[in-house]
Amino acid sequence: MGPFELAALAIIAGCLLSAYKAYKKGNRGPDPAVVAALESEIRSLKERVGALEAIVTDRSYHLKEEISRL
Numbered sequence: 462m463g464p465f466e467l468a469a470l471a472i473i474a475g476c477l478l479s480a481y482k483a484y485k486k487g488n489r490g491p492d493p494a495v496v497a498a499l500e501s502e503i504r505s506l507k508e509r510v511g512a513l514e515a516i517v518t519d520r521s522y523h524l525k526e527e528i529s530r531l
Contacts, residue, residue: 462470516522
């Protein structure tokens with residue numbers, strides 16, 4: 462193996478190593494702060510949906526709807 466082949470091999474190995482490091486850096490997973498914020502938002506939305514379901518399934522709501530249709 463000559464000096465030019467060795468230099469080419471070293472350059473290729475360096476490029477592959479830097480590409481691997483960039484791949485590992487970008488593939489860390491989700492940010493815990495973002496996950497916590499999304500979980501909090503989901504909890505609050507579930508509470509709101511529960512409140513809306515309680516309002517809509519209430520008998521007085523149906524009675525008001527029937528009266529407003531008349």
